[in-house]
Amino acid sequence: DTGVSQNPRHKITKRGQNVTFRCDPISEHNRLYWYRQTLGQGPEFLTYFQNEAQLEKSRLLSDRFSAERPKGSFSTLEIQRTEQGDSAMYLCASTQRRTSGGSETQYFGPGTRLLVL
Amino acid sequence: AQSVTQLGSHVSVSEGALVLLRCNYSSSVPPYLFWYVQYPNQGLQLLLKYTSAATLVKGINGFEAEFKKSETSFHLTKPSAHMSDAAEYFCAVSADNQGGKLIFGQGTELSVKP
Numbered sequence: 001d002t003g004v005s006q007n008p009r010h011k012i013t014k015r016g017q018n019v020t021f022r023c024d025p026i027s028e029h030n031r032l033y034w035y036r037q038t039l040g041q042g043p044e045f046l047t048y049f050q051n052e053a054q055l056e057k058s059r060l061l062s063d064r065f066s067a068e069r070p071k072g073s074f075s076t077l078e079i080q081r082t083e084q085g086d087s088a089m090y091l092c093a094s095t096q097r098r099t100s101g102g103s104e105t106q107y108f109g110p111g112t113r114l115l116v117l
Numbered sequence: 118a119q120s121v122t123q124l125g126s127h128v129s130v131s132e133g134a135l136v137l138l139r140c141n142y143s144s145s146v147p148p149y150l151f152w153y154v155q156y157p158n159q160g161l162q163l164l165l166k167y168t169s170a171a172t173l174v175k176g177i178n179g180f181e182a183e184f185k186k187s188e189t190s191f192h193l194t195k196p197s198a199h200m201s202d203a204a205e206y207f208c209a210v211s212a213d214n215q216g217g218k219l220i221f222g223q224g225t226e227l228s229v230k231p
Contacts, residue, residue, distance in 0.1 A: 004160070031217060040126075042207050042221030043161070056216050091160060097217065103149045103168040106219060108160035 002026075004109035006092050012115045013082055020078045021112045025094030032075050033106060034067055036060065037089040049075060050097065082116045089113050119144045119210045123222035131230045136180075136195040138225045140208030143189065150191040151209040151219065152182055161207065167191060178202070203229045 005024045013019050025032050030051050035043035046065070047057045051072035061067075064082075069075040079086055090113075093106035124139040142148055149168050153161040165176025172184045182193045191208060205226050209219040 033218060035219075040224070042121075042209075042224050043219070045218040045220070048216060048218060056218070093161075093219075095217065103166070103211075103213075104217060105151075105163050105166065106217075108153075108162070110158075110160045113158075 004092055004094055004107050006090075006109040006112050008112060009110060010113050010115075012117065014117050015084060016081055018078065018080045019082060019114065020076055021090055021114075023075045023077070023092030023094075023109060025074070025092070026096075026107055027073075029094035029096045029107075030072070031095045031097045031104075032069055033093045033095075034075070034077055035091040035093065037091055037111070038087075043091055046077075079114075082114075084116045087114055087116045119148065119212060119215065119220045121208050121210050121220055121222035123206075123208050123225050125225055126223065127226045127228070129228040129230060130198045132200055133197050136193070136198045136202065136227065138193040138206050138208075138227065140182075140191045140193065140222060141189050142191060142208070142210045144210055144212060146212045146214055148210045148212055150182075150184060151211070152176065152180070152191075152193050153207045153209060153221075155205045155207065155224075157204075164193070164206075198227075198229045200229050200231065203227055 033048040034046040037043040049069040064080045089111045091111045093108045095104040120143045151166045152164040167184045208222045
């Protein structure tokens with residue numbers, strides 16, 4: 001168990017550019033979540049996957065955001081035409097969903113910190 | 118809908134003193150409750166969770182929390198603070214009908230004075 005990893009750890013980009021983040025979950029975990037955390041705030045839910053299926057997207061996830069988990073393993077989060085308001089920490093978490101949902105522990109990666117200039 | 122309110126964005130205690138971080142929740146269904154800790158520039162680490170078993174939950178690093186349904190609270194305590202406890206603490210709620218997503222409070226920054 002090597003934990004959840006995220007790459008890159010830091011990203012600085014200019015407004016209008018596209019960026020892509022990667023998350024590698026714990027290998028046997030079938031659920032993967034993305035959250036966004038701005039300075040001084042708690043993480044906010046963006047989207048989640050059960051295996052390769054994207055089951056829910058927050059209204060925070062505008063049409064400039066897209067997430068994929070093509071083979072049910074790693075996931076990518078892409079932001080197109082970045083805006084200064086996209087500057088935040090993007091956190092990924094994974095868990096193994098059993099018969100009852102909601103109580104499983106989510107294991108978080110270290111996050112990708114995005115700064116849009 | 119679910120929500121979490123953490124009372125006090127910043128708490129300061131002396132080393133060896135009691136730590137009390139407050140969390141109140143709102144949920145229309147039986148909740149699952151979590152406390153996570155975040156050190157600077159790191160992800161979140163689970164301290165403890167309540168999943169409808171015992172109402173007093175013990176976690177790592179000497180922390181514990183008590184679920185009080187009548188008060189809709191899940192306060193985090195530690196009898197004696199250590200310098201290494203200085204961090205940001207988040208309370209979160211989820212439920213069976215919410216896909217497991219966590220709804221977080223705004224966080225409480227704990228400072229520990231020598």
